[in-house]
Every structure is written in C-alpha cells, then in structure tokens.
Amino acid sequence: MPMPMPLSRLFGLLAAGLLALPATAVSPPAAPSPSDPAAPLTPAALAEARALRERALNDDTAYELIRSLTTEVGPRLAGSPGDARAVEWAVRNLKALGFANVRAEPVTVPRWIRGEARAEIVAPWPQTLMVAALGGSVATPEGGLEAEVVPVTSLDDLKAQPRERIAGRIVFFTGRMARSQDGSGYGKTVPPRGTGAAEAAKLGAVAMVMRSAGTSSGRTPHTGAQRVANGIPPIPALALSNPDGDMLERQLATGQPVRLRLVNTSRWDGEAQSANVIGEIPGRSHKDEVILLGAHLDSWDLGTGAHDDGSGVAIVTAAAKLIGDLKQRPKRTLRVVLYANEEFGLSGGKAYAAAYQGAIDKHVLGLESDLGAFRPFGLSARVGPDRLPLVRAMQSVLEPLGVAYTGTEASGGADLGPLRELGMPVMDLDTDAIPYFDLHHTAEDTFDKVDPALVRQNVAAFAAIAYLAAEAEGGFGRLPVAPKPAEQPKP
Amino acid sequence: MPMPMPLSRLFGLLAAGLLALPATAVSPPAAPSPSDPAAPLTPAALAEARALRERALNDDTAYELIRSLTTEVGPRLAGSPGDARAVEWAVRNLKALGFANVRAEPVTVPRWIRGEARAEIVAPWPQTLMVAALGGSVATPEGGLEAEVVPVTSLDDLKAQPRERIAGRIVFFTGRMARSQDGSGYGKTVPPRGTGAAEAAKLGAVAMVMRSAGTSSGRTPHTGAQRVANGIPPIPALALSNPDGDMLERQLATGQPVRLRLVNTSRWDGEAQSANVIGEIPGRSHKDEVILLGAHLDSWDLGTGAHDDGSGVAIVTAAAKLIGDLKQRPKRTLRVVLYANEEFGLSGGKAYAAAYQGAIDKHVLGLESDLGAFRPFGLSARVGPDRLPLVRAMQSVLEPLGVAYTGTEASGGADLGPLRELGMPVMDLDTDAIPYFDLHHTAEDTFDKVDPALVRQNVAAFAAIAYLAAEAEGGFGRLPVAPKPAEQPKP
Numbered sequence: 009m010p011m012p013m014p015l016s017r018l019f020g021l022l023a024a025g026l027l028a029l030p031a032t033a034v035s036p037p038a039a040p041s042p043s044d045p046a047a048p049l050t051p052a053a054l055a056e057a058r059a060l061r062e063r064a065l066n067d068d069t070a071y072e073l074i075r076s077l078t079t080e081v082g083p084r085l086a087g088s089p090g091d092a093r094a095v096e097w098a099v100r101n102l103k104a105l106g107f108a109n110v111r112a113e114p115v116t117v118p119r120w121i122r123g124e125a126r127a128e129i130v131a132p133w134p135q136t137l138m139v140a141a142l143g144g145s146v147a148t149p150e151g152g153l154e155a156e157v158v159p160v161t162s163l164d165d166l167k168a169q170p171r172e173r174i175a176g177r178i179v180f181f182t183g184r185m186a187r188s189q190d191g192s193g194y195g196k197t198v199p200p201r202g203t204g205a206a207e208a209a210k211l212g213a214v215a216m217v218m219r220s221a222g223t224s225s226g227r228t229p230h231t232g233a234q235r236v237a238n239g240i241p242p243i244p245a246l247a248l249s250n251p252d253g254d255m256l257e258r259q260l261a262t263g264q265p266v267r268l269r270l271v272n273t274s275r276w277d278g279e280a281q282s283a284n285v286i287g288e289i290p291g292r293s294h295k296d297e298v299i300l301l302g303a304h305l306d307s308w309d310l311g312t313g314a315h316d317d318g319s320g321v322a323i324v325t326a327a328a329k330l331i332g333d334l335k336q337r338p339k340r341t342l343r344v345v346l347y348a349n350e351e352f353g354l355s356g357g358k359a360y361a362a363a364y365q366g367a368i369d370k371h372v373l374g375l376e377s378d379l380g381a382f383r384p385f386g387l388s389a390r391v392g393p394d395r396l397p398l399v400r401a402m403q404s405v406l407e408p409l410g411v412a413y414t415g416t417e418a419s420g421g422a423d424l425g426p427l428r429e430l431g432m433p434v435m436d437l438d439t440d441a442i443p444y445f446d447l448h449h450t451a452e453d454t455f456d457k458v459d460p461a462l463v464r465q466n467v468a469a470f471a472a473i474a475y476l477a478a479e480a481e482g483g484f485g486r487l488p489v490a491p492k493p494a495e496q497p498k499p
Numbered sequence: 500m501p502m503p504m505p506l507s508r509l510f511g512l513l514a515a516g517l518l519a520l521p522a523t524a525v526s527p528p529a530a531p532s533p534s535d536p537a538a539p540l541t542p543a544a545l546a547e548a549r550a551l552r553e554r555a556l557n558d559d560t561a562y563e564l565i566r567s568l569t570t571e572v573g574p575r576l577a578g579s580p581g582d583a584r585a586v587e588w589a590v591r592n593l594k595a596l597g598f599a600n601v602r603a604e605p606v607t608v609p610r611w612i613r614g615e616a617r618a619e620i621v622a623p624w625p626q627t628l629m630v631a632a633l634g635g636s637v638a639t640p641e642g643g644l645e646a647e648v649v650p651v652t653s654l655d656d657l658k659a660q661p662r663e664r665i666a667g668r669i670v671f672f673t674g675r676m677a678r679s680q681d682g683s684g685y686g687k688t689v690p691p692r693g694t695g696a697a698e699a700a701k702l703g704a705v706a707m708v709m710r711s712a713g714t715s716s717g718r719t720p721h722t723g724a725q726r727v728a729n730g731i732p733p734i735p736a737l738a739l740s741n742p743d744g745d746m747l748e749r750q751l752a753t754g755q756p757v758r759l760r761l762v763n764t765s766r767w768d769g770e771a772q773s774a775n776v777i778g779e780i781p782g783r784s785h786k787d788e789v790i791l792l793g794a795h796l797d798s799w800d801l802g803t804g805a806h807d808d809g810s811g812v813a814i815v816t817a818a819a820k821l822i823g824d825l826k827q828r829p830k831r832t833l834r835v836v837l838y839a840n841e842e843f844g845l846s847g848g849k850a851y852a853a854a855y856q857g858a859i860d861k862h863v864l865g866l867e868s869d870l871g872a873f874r875p876f877g878l879s880a881r882v883g884p885d886r887l888p889l890v891r892a893m894q895s896v897l898e899p900l901g902v903a904y905t906g907t908e909a910s911g912g913a914d915l916g917p918l919r920e921l922g923m924p925v926m927d928l929d930t931d932a933i934p935y936f937d938l939h940h941t942a943e944d945t946f947d948k949v950d951p952a953l954v955r956q957n958v959a960a961f962a963a964i965a966y967l968a969a970e971a972e973g974g975f976g977r978l979p980v981a982p983k984p985a986e987q988p989k990p
Contacts, residue, residue, distance in 0.1 A: 079749045080624045089625075134580075135573045135803070138942065226717050227802075227942045251945045255803075258570045258946070311718075312626070312746075451629065451718045454742045455749070 048398050048481040053338075056479075057405045057472040060330055064468035070326035071460040073101065074319055074381075078312040078455040085309040086349035087119030087280030094305050098285035098321070098346050105329045107287030107344065115348040115359045119280045120144055122309055123273030125246055127217065129259060130154060130267040137252040139217070140229040140310060141274045142201060142245040143352055144236070148215070152271035153244075155214050159260055163199055166207055175212030178268050179204070180219075182257060184250070187223050189385065191441030194448075197221040202235040205245035215244045215270055219253035220450075223442075227251050228450040231308055233352050244272045282306070282348040284356045287325075289332040289342040291478060297340040298367075299477045300432070301328055301470065302376035302423045304350035311453030315380030315444060318455075319463060321346050323377045327470035331478070338478035340372060347423040350378070354422060361426030371432040372483045376421025377470065379439045380448075381463040386414030386438030387473070390428070392485015399435070402476045406469050414438050429490035435477075437469050539889050539972040544829075547970075548896045548963040551821055555959035561817035562951040564592065565810055565872075569803040569946040576800040577840035578610030578771030585796050589776035589812070589837050596820045598778030598835065606839040606850045610771045611635055613800055614764030616737055618708065620750060621645060621758040628743040630708070631720040631801060632765045633692060633736040634843055635727070639706070643762035644735075646705050650751055654690055657698055666703030669759050670695070673748060675741070678714050680876065682932030685939075688712040693726040696736035706735045706761055710744035711941075714933075718742050719941040722799055724843050735763045773797070773839040775847045778816075780823040780833040782969060788831040789858075790968045791923070792819055792961065793867035793914045795841035802944030806871030806935060810954060812837055814868045818961035822969070829969035831863060838914040841869070845913060852917035862923040863974045866964065867912025870930045871939075872954040877905030877929030878964070881919070883976015890926070893967045897960050905929050920981035926968075928960050 081097050084090035095112050102110045120143060127137040158173060159180045160166040166179060181200040186193035198221045205216040222230030229247040248256065259266045285305060291297065303320030307313020328342045347356030364371070373391070387406055389399040396416070403413045419425070420434025428434050447453045477484070572588050575581035586603050593601045611634060618628040649664060650671045651657040657670060672691040677684035689712045696707040713721030720740040739747065750757045776796060782788065794811030798804020819833045838847030855862070864882070878897055880890040887907070894904045910916070911925025919925050938944045968975070 075749065079626075079746065082624065082626045133571045133573065135570075225947065226719065227945070228718060251943075251947045254947045255570065255945070258566070452742075454718070454746070456716065456742045456745045 047401070049401050049476060049479065053476060053479045054405060056334070057476050060471045060475050061405060061409070061468040064327070064330055064471045065464050067326065067330065067464065067467065068460055069329060070322035070467045071458065071463045073322035073325060074314055074458055074463065075455055077318045077321065078314045082312045083309040084305065084307050084313060086117040086282055086306045086352050086355065088309065091282050091306055095283045095285055098305055102285065102287035102325065102344070105325065106332055108290050110287040112283035112285050113363065115282050115284055115356050116279050117282045117349040117355045118352055119277045120352065121275050121277050123147065123275065125272045125274070127246060127248070128269050129256065130269050132262065132264045132266065133259060135255055137255065138227045138229060138249045139246040139252070140231040141272050142231060142247055143233040145234070145245045145272060145274050146242045147275055148244050148270050148272045152269055153214055154267060154269040157256065157260065157266045157268050163204060163207055166204070169211065171211050174208065177213055178215045178217060178270070179208040179213045180217050180256060182219055182253065184219055185221055185223050185445065187442050187445065189440055189442055190438070191379070191445060193223070194221065194445060198232070201232050205234060205243050206240050209240045209243045213243060217246045217248055217268070220247045220250060222448050222450065223445045224447060224450055224452065225250055226452065228310070228452050230449040231310055232449050244270060246270065246272060282355070284348050284360055285346040287344050289328050289337060291339050291341040292337045293339045295341050296370050297372050298343045298370055299340055299474055300343050300345060300371055300374040300424070300427070301474055302345045302347060302374060302421060303378060304356065304423055305346040306349045306351055308351055308449045310449065310451040311447070312455065313453060314455045314458050315453050316448055317350070317378050319381035319458065320377035323381065323463065323466045323470055326467045327474055330471045331475050338475055340478040342474055342478055350423050354425070357423035357426050361430060365430055368427065368430045368432060371427060373477045374420050374424040374427055374432050374434045375437065375470065375473065376424050377437070377466065378421045379441060380444040381458055381466050382440040382443050383462060384409055384411050384437050384439045384465055384469050386412050387435060388414040388416065388418040388438060389433070389435040390416055390418040390420065390487060391433040395484045398480055398484070402473055405472045405476065409465055409469055411437070411469055428487060431486045431489045433484035433487055435473065437466065437473070439466065538892070540892050540967060540970065544967060544970045545896060547825070548967050551962045551966050552896060552900070552959040555818070555821055555962045556955050558817065558821065558955065558958065559951055560820060561813035561958045562949065562954045564813035564816060565805055565949055565954065566946055568809045568812065569805045573803045574800040575796065575798050575804060577608040577773055577797045577843045577846065579800065582773050582797055586774045586776055589796055593776065593778035593816065593835070596816065597823055599781050601778040603774035603776050604854065606773050606775055606847050607770050608773045608840040608846045609843055610768045611843065612766050612768050614638065614766065616763045616765070618737060618739070619760050620747065621760050623753065623755045623757065624750060626746055628746065629718045629720060629740045630737040630743070631722040632763050633722060633738055634724040636725070636736045636763060636765050637733045638766055639735050639761050639763045643760055644705055645758060645760040648747065648751065648757045648759050650748070654695060654698055657695070657702070660702065662702050665699065668704055669706045669708060669761070670699035670704045671747060672707070672709035673744065675710055676712055676714050676936065678933050678936065680931055680933055681929070682870070682936060684714070685712065685936060689723070692723050696725060696734050697731050700731045700734045704734060708737045708739055708759070711738045711741055713939050713941065714936045715938065715941055715943065716741055717943065719801070719943050721940045722801055723940050735761060737761065737763060775839050775851055776837040778835050780819050780828060782830050782832040783828045784830045786832050787861050788863050789834045789861055790831055790965055791862055791865040791915070791918070792833060792835045792965055793865060793912060794837055794869060795847065795914055796837040797840045797842055799842055799940045801940070801942040802938070803946065804944060805946045805949050806944050807939055808841070808869050810872035810949065810957070811868035814872065814954065814957045814961055817958045818965055821962045822966050829966055831969040833965055833969055841914050845916070848914035848917050852921060856921055859918065859921045859923060862918060864968045865911050865915040865918055865923050865925045866928065866961065867915050868928070868957065868961065869912045870932060871935040872949055872957050873931040873934050874953060875900055875902050875928050875930045875956055875960050877903050878926060879905040879907065879909040879929060880924070880926040881907055881909040881911065881978060882924040886975045889971055889975070893964055896963045896967065900956055900960055902928070902960060919978060922977045922980045924975035924978055926964065928957065928964070930957065
C-alpha cells in the first residue's frame with residue numbers, strides 16, 4: 009500500500025536534498041548536505057542515470073514494441089496459438105535488440121478455451137446482458153440454464169445465507185470496485201472472483217454471476233482468473249459489465265423475482281507448453297549478479313493485452329536496451345524475464361523461482377512492470393533496512409518525472425512474488441491505477457489506449473533505476489525468507 | 500448548422516436586452532429598450548415560462564421515464580417485440596401522466612433481424628475484430644466469406660478505383676468522424692454508411708466494412724441504417740469499432756495483403772405493425788392549433804436507446820406534463836408525438852405527415868428532441884422572417900440555462916422533416932453533440948450514461964419554449980413548401 013502522497017512527497021524532497029540534481033531537473037533546490045564517503049552511488053553513476061532518463065524521454069522503442077506485439081500477435085492467453093506466437097516474437101525481438109543469452113525456458117501451462125458466453129434476463133423484463141466467462145469457468149449444460157437470481161454483496165454475505173435461499177439459484181455478487189490511484193479497490197472486489205463460484209456451489213447454486221472486478225463504465229466485462237476449488241463440482245461463473253450489473257440491480261430493485269438464462273461453452277483442455285523468454289545485458293564486472301526486470305508475456309484474450317502486460321514487456325525491454333547501448337555498461341547483469349502465464353496461475357513465475365532458487369542470492373534486486381503504461385508517481389522498495397538511503401538516492405533521479413518516495417511496502421509484482429519470498433529485494437514503480445483498472449482484462453485493452461508519452465516516462469524511470477541498481481555498491485540486502493510460497497493477489 | 504458561438508452569444512445578449520429578465524437570471528443586465536406594444540408575448544406569459552423552467556429544474560419525471568423505458572422495455576428496433584412493448588409502454592405512461600386524446604396510430608414498418616456478425620483478420624496476422632452489421636445488411640453466404648481488403652477513404656475515392664481493384668474484394672472505408680459540439684462530423688462520415696455498400700457492389704466488391712460513423716473510442720461499433728439501393732444485388736455491410744478500424748489500418752500499413760473473414764446472419768423479414776403514439780395537452784382557447792413536440796420511440800438494438808431517443812421521449816413528455824399541470828393552460832394545444840421507426844426510414848414521420856397534411860396549417864410550430872440529454876447551448880429557429888424577434892424573446896428565457904440564440908438553420912429533427920417541407924416552422928434546442936456521438940447507435944447507449952441534471956436542463960428548455968410557443972400571439976409564419984419531400988440525414 010503506497011504511503012499517502014504528502015508524506016511520500018516530503019520523503020522525496022528529503023532525498024532530493026541529499027543529492028546534487030542537474031540544473032535541468034524539475035525539483036526544488038538541493039539543501040546543503042553532509043558529504044557521504046560511503047555513498048553506494050558515485051556522482052558519475054548518478055549523472056549516467058540522469059542521462060539515461062533524458063534519453064528515454066526521446067525514445068519510442070517501447071511504444072513500437074507495443075504496437076508490434078499487439079498488431080502482429082494480439083491476444084496471447086496461456087496455451088493458445090497467440091501464446092506460442094508471442095514466445096517466438098519475444099525471442100526474435102530480444103535478439104534483434106542486441107540482448108545476450110536470449111532463450112525460451114519451457115513452462116507447462118494450463119489451457120482453458122473461452123468459447124462463447126451469453127446471458128439474458130428472462131423475467132420480469134427481457135434484456136440481453138453483456139458477459140464474459142471468468143477464467144476457468146466450466147460450461148453450462150447443453151442448451152444453457154435458467155434460474156432465479158439471488159443478489160449478495162460479498163463472500164461473507166453469501167456465507168450467511170441459508171442453503172434453501174441459494175440452492176438451485178444463480179448467485180449475483182453486486183460489489184462495485186472503487187477507483188483509486190493506488191488500485192486498492194481491486195483487492196477489495198476481487199475475492200468473489202477468486203472463490204465466489206466455489207462458495208456458491210457449496211450452497212447448491214447452479215451458477216455465479218458477478219459485477220466485474222474493474223471500473224470500466226463500458227459494456228465490456230472484465231474477465232480474470234478464479235482460484236481452483238478443491239472437491240466441489242464447479243459451476244459456471246460469468247462477469248457482467250458494470251452497465252449490465254446496473255440493469256440487473258434495477259430489475260431486482262423492483263422486488264419482483266428476476267430470472268436469468270445463461271449459456272457458456274468454455275472448457276479446460278489439458279496443458280500446453282509455453283516459455284519464459286529471457287535476455288540479458290551482461291554486467292561489466294559482476295556478471296553473475298543479476299538485476300531482474302520482469303513483465304509477463306501472456307495476456308487475457310478479450311483485448312490484445314496492450315497495457316496488461318504488453319506495455320510492461322516493452323518498458324523493461326526498452327529500458328534494458330538503452331542501458332545495453334551505453335559505452336560503459338554497469339557492473340551487474342540486467343536480466344529481462346518475460347514470464348509465461350501470469351494470468352492463470354503464475355506458471356512462469358513459479359517455474360523461474362524453482363529453476364533459479366540455487367542462485368537466489370545472486371538476484372540482487374527485482375522490479376516488474378505490470379500496471380500498464382500510466383503516469384508514474386512513486387517508487388517504493390522492500391529492501392534491507394540499512395539500504396533505504398540508497399533507495400532515496402535512486403528516487404531522487406526520478407524526481408523530474410514526478411516520482412516520489414512511497415515507502416517500504418513494495419510487492420515486486422505477481423511474477424516476482426516467489427523470488428521475493430526466497431529473499432530477493434524488490435522495488436515498485438507506482439503508476440496511476442485509475443485508467444488501468446478501467447480497461448484491465450477487458451476488450452478495451454488495445455493499442456489505441458496507449459499514450460506514447462506515458463510509455464516514455466515509464467521507460468525513463470525503469471532505465472534509471474535499473475542502471476543504478478546494477479551499479480550500486482553493496483546491493484540491497486536480503487529479505488526474510490517466507491515459510492512457504494503462497495499465491496499473491498495479482499494486479 | 501449552428502452559428503459560431505461568439506456571434507450567437509452576441510445575438511443572445513441582444514435578445515436579452517429587449518426584455519426584462521428576472522433578478523435570478525444568470526445574464527448581463529438588460530440595456531434600456533423601447534417598449535413594444537405589439538410584442539407577441541405578455542409579461543405574464545414570460546413570467547410563467549420562467550416559473551416552468553425553474554420547476555423543471557427540480558423535477559425528475561423525465562429521468563424516471565428514461566429509467567422505466569430502458570429497464571422495462573430496453574431495445575426497441577422497429578418491428579421487434581421490444582418495439583411492440585414500447586408502444587404499450589408509451590400509451591400507458593401518457594395516460595397515467597394525464598394526457599388527453601392518447602392514441603396509437605398504426606404505422607407499417609420494415610422488419611430486419613440482426614442475427615450475429617463476426618469478423619477476423621486472417622492474414623498477415625490473425626486478429627478478431629468487433630463489428631456490427633449495418634441496418635439492412637444482407638447475410639454472408641452460408642459459412643461466411645473471405646477476401647482481401649481494399650481501403651478507400653471516401654465514396655469519391657471508391658468511385659475513382661478501377662473495377663479490377665475492387666471486384667472480388669472487401670471494400671474498407673477508413674474515414675474517421677471528428678468530434679464537435681455541433682455534431683457536424685457526423686454528416687461528413689455517414690455517406691459511406693448510406694450508400695457505400697451499394698457503390699462497392701457496383702464495382703464487384705463481395706462485402707463492405709467501414710470504420711464506424713461515430714466517435715466512440717471503445718470496441719462497441721456504431722450501427723446505423725443504409726439507404727436502399729435500387730437494382731444492385733446487395734452485399735454484406737459491417738461497421739468496425741474505432742479500435743478495430745485502427746487494427747485493420749495498422750496491418751494494411753505494413754504493405755502486406757490483408758485478408759478478412761466475415762460471417763453475418765442478418766436478414767429482412769417483411770413488414771410489421773408499429774405505431775406513432777400521441778398524447779395531447781389541449782389548449783384553453785385555440786384547441787385546433789398545435790405545437791408539436793416530437794421524439795422517436797424506436798431505437799437501435801445494440802444498447803437500450805437511453806439517449807437515442809429514450810431521453811427525447813422523456814424530455815418532451817415531461818415538458819408537456821409540466822405545462823398540463825398549470826392552473827391556466829396556454830392557448831394552443833401541445834401534441835406529443837412519439838414516432839415509430841425513425842431509425843430505419845422515418846416510417847412514423849412520413850405516416851404522420853401523410854395523415855395530417857390536410858391540417859398542416861394548424862401545425863403552428865414543431866420541436867423534436869433527438870440528440871440525447873446533453874448540455875443545451877443554443878436555440879435556433881426556422882420560422883417566418885418577421886417572427887425572429889419572437890424567437891429571441893423566447894430564447895431570452897433560456898439564458899439562465901446557458902442557451903444562446905444560434906441562428907436560422909434549424910432542422911426540426913428527422914421525424915419533423917416531412918412537416919417542415921410542408922411549411923411547418925421548426926425550432927431546435929442545440930445540445931452538446933460530443934458525448935452523444937460517442938455512444939450513438941452503440942451498445943453503450945444505456946441508462947447509466949444518463950445524467951439527471953442534464954435531463955432536467957433539457958426539460959426546462961423544452962417546457963419554457965413549448966409554453967411560449969403555445970401562448971405567442973400570431974404564431975411563427977409559414978415556411979416555403981418544398982417541391983417534394985426528400986430523405987434527411989438523421990442525427
């Protein structure tokens with residue numbers, strides 16, 4: 009959870025006061041500060057990071073990568089033909105951009121086929137509703153199903169219902185996601201998506217529908233993954249667009265029984281081979297020490313994954329490429345990891361952590377880009393406590409981008425979760441989650457929604473941070489090792 | 500075409516200067532003006548109009564009518580079950596609101612069944628495109644069709660192509676509609692929708708696709724009617740959403756041949772009976788003289804016709820109802836006409852004009868609401884030239900709503916076109932067309948997009964204008980009779 013802006017802005021100014029900023033920086037004048045002979049970043053390294061930042065603000069490599077990925081590959085749901093094309097695309101592009109050690113490391117992914125989903129109100133007033141099957145939904149019986157709707161506000165509300173009220177009916181989760189810069193509304197709305205159908209099935213429901221876990225005001229529902237339910241025969245689970253959720257609520261508000269008819273043909277189809285695609289900018293001295301830059305190559309299938317996570321793929325790739333073009337590369341190796349199947353169970357993140365856990369201590373820091381290409385506003389870090397001055401020095405280079413220091417609660421992103429739990433420090437570039445959750449997991453996540461200026465700002469921040477992380481004396485400490493990796497809610 | 504704002508604003512101030520405004524009016528102080536013993540509006544009538552305006556700003560009758568129509572009826576394409584339900588709804592509601600002479604006058608309408616439309620790019624890079632059949636489109640052959648795409652920028656560009664470039668291919672109209680307050684971009688973009696498929700068929704094209712004639716940035720295409728092509732075997736015609744038009748253009752921009760696969764199952768299904776629904780607020784003295792308040796009851800079928808034209812239905816109904824509730828009704832009769840099938844050939848507008856042409860001279864003035872419930876900014880009038888001072892006096896009552904005088908180019912709306920061509924004077928309340936054309940004829944035209952405050956402002960303007968028109972001494976003159984009624988492009 010990012011800190012409130014006034015405090016984080018204050019920290020940003022404090023950090024800025026510790027360092028000499030270039031004359032062009034949009035930042036208050038630096039206050040006099042004690043010299044620090046043990047500073048982990050040399051003036052030359054800070055100057056190089058500022059130059060990278062400015063170069064990135066005039067470079068459209070990332071924007072063109074998003075255009076290419078969305079136009080030539082498009083949707084790339086794990087295990088689909090688009091997923092396989094995305095792996096080829098990533099290997100080809102990393103090689104073309106001059107990355108070393110480019111490889112596709114196989115990852116086994118589940119395969120789920122969407123099919124078609126339709127919903128209509130049958131009574132009291134017939135209306136067609138726009139819906140999308142949630143990831144992993146089973147099909148309705150041949151010919152569909154029809155039942156009365158029971159609205160519930162939350163998982164707790166559902167669990168409080170007597171079985172006779174739920175059995176044989178369709179449960180409707182009515183919760184609406186709130187918009188906020190930090191995206192905190194998502195975590196509050198997503199639990200019914202994860203386990204709502206399973207909980208409804210326990211009480212005998214024949215299907216589950218939910219208001220989308222997302223803030224789009226359009227009729228494009230937000231899909232997303234459910235958690236696997238153990239031992240309960242699954243029921244179909246569909247997301248309604250927000251306007252269609254409104255329609256259903258308006259009919260329910262009249263007090264008359266509301267009957268829905270649902271048809272869904274999605275199904276599981278075993279497993280498929282995908283891959284984590286990896287490319288490196290080798291360090292000039294500490295080649296075995298890695299700064300990991302992550303993003304996920306897969307996407308949901310309704311849009312073309314322009315923001316989620318085409319932009320992340322492009323941002324980390326373009327940032328590393330800019331660093332690779334330097335006359336003198338930083339000490340450590342930058343490793344770009346484009347993960348397989350983040351959306352449907354973190355297959356790539358888990359596979360990478362399993363494959364590299366023997367080298368976990370060489371993973372000096374990890375950053376992921378998986379919140380789209382929107383306005384950056386904060387840098388947070390989960391690192392060794394004595395390394396926070398280093399983080400603030402890094403953040404000071406981002407001040408001209410409007411990036412404040414936002415605290416110590418960084419997550420590192422979903423794909424990096426397993427590595428973080430093994431002790432790898434992480435940072436987050438916090439970006440505006442309001443527009444992101446308007447199109448997240450919907451058909452609207454397309455290239456036309458990408459602003460090249462915002463893409464450049466994200467690349468500038470990633471390039472500066474990655475460079476400094478690869479150059480910083482002494483690294484970032486280690487995090488406590490979690491007892492056992494657990495699934496993280498993903499943004 | 501509304502006049503440029505600075506000039507129209509100037510006219511508004513001039514008009515305001517001719518009249519005493521109430522102290523609460525948001526308007527510059529009135530300049531001294533000569534008294535006008537022949538003024539067609541008494542101070543009492545003007546005061547009553549201002550009171551109506553204020554009452555309307557505190558009344559949600561119209562908003563609740565939109566809620567009811569969209570929730571309980573929903574889509575109501577001419578000849579569909581929803582259309583029949585809409586006629587029942589309108590008769591029931593006009594009666595419940597106290598209208599006199601409520602009746603449904605039968606209108607024969609064409610019936611077209613949408614079916615399902617799908618489009619995908621087959622090569623060079625497979626992508627699913629979101630499309631909607633244009634109204635009146637024929638089906639593709641069983642199993643669909645596949646062909647190379649030829650982009651053209653306009654009808655003229657198409658006509659300049661050699662037959663061998665078009666024959667056997669799919670013509671793609673690339674023109675993009677510009678946003679503007681007066682909606683003038685629509686008229687420039689809509690011609691390919693009207694006749695593009697017919698012109699392409701003349702050159703041997705197998706289908707036509709077009710970038711939507713609308714400004715939505717979402718993946719919800721804008722449908723709309725084609726004109727009937729005489730003598731040319733029709734070809735399927737589909738609208739692409741703007742983002743999907745972008746995708747197709749990006750693939751074409753690579754210079755590689757682009758192949759599309761189209762499936763469309765729409766079809767004609769003869770004719771059906773619908774109705775113009777009419778209700779009246781009888782005048783206190785000149786009962787046979789009519790102020791006609793129009794809107795259309797039908798809608799396209801992708802959304803629920805909340806703005807187009809549910810809002811119009813509600814605005815004219817609520818405005819007339821407010822006038823009907825007065826202790827002293829105005830001299831003339833207010834006639835609310837909720838037209839059948841505006842969208843698909845103006846069946847209701849033509850039928851009304853045919854049925855009432857003998858009484859055309861008793862149609863003193865007509866106004867239609869068919870641009871959604873958005874911010875009103877202008878009043879224009881097409882009336883006898885000596886009646887413009889009366890128009891300006893009426894407009895002055897709308898000044899507190901931000902409504903300026905916008906000139907003499909009023910159209911009266913599509914349904915009133917046939918009456919205007921028979922000589923009936925018309926006025927237009929000009930409203931902001933920018934948000935309107937973002938959702939016009941798309942799935943997004945739903946109740947959640949309706950702002951109750953803007954609905955009230957529209958009702959306030961219609962109520963004041965309708966009251967003053969029904970009270971004004973001497974009427975509005977007559978317009979020259981057009982040689983022969985022609986089809987009007989409809990907003």
